[in-house]
Amino acid sequence: MASKSPTEGWEGKGGPPVAFLAVSLRLYDTATRSVRPLAPLQAGHVGVYVCGPTVQALPHVGHLRSAVALDVLHRWLLTGGDQVTFVRNVTDIDDKIVHEAAHTGEPWWALATRNTRAFLQAYDAVQVLPPTAEPRVTASIISIRTLIERIISRGHAYASGGDVYLSVRTAPGYGGLSGQDPDQLRSSDKAVAHGLTGQKRDPLDFALWKAAKPGEPSWPSQWGPGRPGWHIECSAMAVDHLGDRFDLHAGGLDLVFPHHENEVAQSRCAGHGFAQHWLHHGLVTVAGGEKMSKSTGTSTLVQDVLATVRPQVLRYVLGAGHYRSPLEWSSMALADGEAAYGRIETFVRNATEAVGDTTVDEALAKACWDEFATALDDDLGVPQALAAVHAGVRTGNALLASRELPALAATLSVVRRMLTVLALDPVEQWPAGNGGELSSVVDALVAIVVEARADARAHKDWARADAVRDRLASSGIVLEDTADGVRWRLT
Numbered sequence: 464m465a466s467k468s469p470t471e472g473w474e475g476k477g478g479p480p481v482a483f484l485a486v487s488l489r490l491y492d493t494a495t496r497s498v499r500p501l502a503p504l505q506a507g508h509v510g511v512y513v514c515g516p517t518v519q520a521l522p523h524v525g526h527l528r529s530a531v532a533l534d535v536l537h538r539w540l541l542t543g544g545d546q547v548t549f550v551r552n553v554t555d556i557d558d559k560i561v562h563e564a565a566h567t568g569e570p571w572w573a574l575a576t577r578n579t580r581a582f583l584q585a586y587d588a589v590q591v592l593p594p595t596a597e598p599r600v601t602a603s604i605i606s607i608r609t610l611i612e613r614i615i616s617r618g619h620a621y622a623s624g625g626d627v628y629l630s631v632r633t634a635p636g637y638g639g640l641s642g643q644d645p646d647q648l649r650s651s652d653k654a655v656a657h658g659l660t661g662q663k664r665d666p667l668d669f670a671l672w673k674a675a676k677p678g679e680p681s682w683p684s685q686w687g688p689g690r691p692g693w694h695i696e697c698s699a700m701a702v703d704h705l706g707d708r709f710d711l712h713a714g715g716l717d718l719v720f721p722h723h724e725n726e727v728a729q730s731r732c733a734g735h736g737f738a739q740h741w742l743h744h745g746l747v748t749v750a751g752g753e754k755m756s757k758s759t760g761t762s763t764l765v766q767d768v769l770a771t772v773r774p775q776v777l778r779y780v781l782g783a784g785h786y787r788s789p790l791e792w793s794s795m796a797l798a799d800g801e802a803a804y805g806r807i808e809t810f811v812r813n814a815t816e817a818v819g820d821t822t823v824d825e826a827l828a829k830a831c832w833d834e835f836a837t838a839l840d841d842d843l844g845v846p847q848a849l850a851a852v853h854a855g856v857r858t859g860n861a862l863l864a865s866r867e868l869p870a871l872a873a874t875l876s877v878v879r880r881m882l883t884v885l886a887l888d889p890v891e892q893w894p895a896g897n898g899g900e901l902s903s904v905v906d907a908l909v910a911i912v913v914e915a916r917a918d919a920r921a922h923k924d925w926a927r928a929d930a931v932r933d934r935l936a937s938s939g940i941v942l943e944d945t946a947d948g949v950r951w952r953l954t
């Protein structure tokens with residue numbers, strides 16, 4: 464991959480760029496069960512396909528964990544100078560959507576549209592970069608039908624009773640991705656699709672096309688009215704946008720089997736090379752290691768979480784662990800995240816005020832960046848990368864205390880550059896108050912109030928001074944007395 468300076472784009476905001484640094488990303492590949500270099504088919508251009516949400520309900524923090532983990536990948540590839548085609552689909556027709564709509568009495572398309580909008584708002588709230596393409600299943604029916612026809616013509620699928628099934632026994636290497644022997648899968652309930660009208664030749668076979676039942680949404684096809692099975696959509700949409708061979712396919716660990724195994728099977732049966740590298744991220748759990756889900760009532764909706772937690776803190780908490788590890792959701796994790804991110808914010812704010820136009824020491828900046836870059840290159844080691852950020856913050860705080868401004872400027876520059884990669888820079892990405900356009904207005908208003916409080920203190924009117932502070936606090940503004948004067952921040 465190409466390389467990029469840690470201060471590129473920062474000219475005038477902390478000094479000249481330091482020397483260019485190599486970026487060479489290695490990622491764990493589920494298919495080979497090894498960490499190996501991500502080797503794009505076309506140098507400098509990476510194609511990524513991500514299984515996006517099935518929009519039968521509102522997004523919960525598990526969905527956002529997925530989005531944030533893959534956003535770090537996306538941003539790190541861009542930092543390395545790659546062109547990235549990032550495709551994340553929306554499953555907007557599916558058994559679960561049809562069932563949920565029947566339950567609520569809403570048209571299925573209204574339910575899917577409403578939830579899709581909530582997902583996009585949730586992604587935006589934590590600054591997940593928009594994908595290059597966001598294909599919908601309902602807009603991909605022609606590609607899906609064409610792919611099914613191709614698989615049938617190659618002798619790997621058959622129509623029965625209005626359904627079309629993939630003949631799994633004819634799929635080369637079936638079970639390879641998930642490390643399972645097809646003979647062991649015969650009796651697995653997970654491998655057997657339910658609610659189908661046709662006759663399968665083998666219990667392992669799965670539906671590519673499902674005949675419509677009365678009242679269900681359907682599209683016309685040569686096999687009769689119906690809709691796609693779940694797995695075929697991703698094989699079709701990936702090829703539409705990335706070609707029949709592409710660099711990286713990503714999704715949650717819960718998708719390895721059967722979804723991704725079946726994607727591989729269909730695509731190989733169509734003669735497609737499909738994904739060259741498979742990335743799977745861990746899931747969000749609650750106490751006891753139970754998977755979060757709507758059915759167990761342990762889901763935490765993003766809109767509820769964001770009512771009490773700042774989005775940058777939510778992003779920090781969701782992204783701080785290693786992407787392959789499970790993430791245990793708890794109020795303690797949120798409190799720890801608030802404290803850790805608060806330390807970063809405080810340093811960046813204080814250091815920014817202190818250094819002004821001080822020149823950056825390039826050598827100092829480079830050492831810190833190297834540690835960060837090495838960590839991310841090694842299977843996206845965000846915990847180690849964040850350790851480099853926090854080490855920079857500690858160093859920077861010591862430099863701030865001793866007023867060593869050139870070294871402080873270097874440290875601040877590289878800390879902000881690292882934070883930018885993780886979409887956590889408090890200055891540019893998360894300006895004060897989450898509403899940058901208002902922060903200067905609030906600054907001015909708070910200054911007036913702070914003057915009134917100072918006046919009260921000067922007259923030893925402690926009750927009035929405290930009352931001012933309390934009224935600000937009840938409005939969500941906290942005052943902090945520092946050596947450089949009074950500062951404010953939002954709670």
Ligand SMILES: [Zn+2]
Pocket residue numbers: 513514515697722
């Ligand atoms: Zn998928």
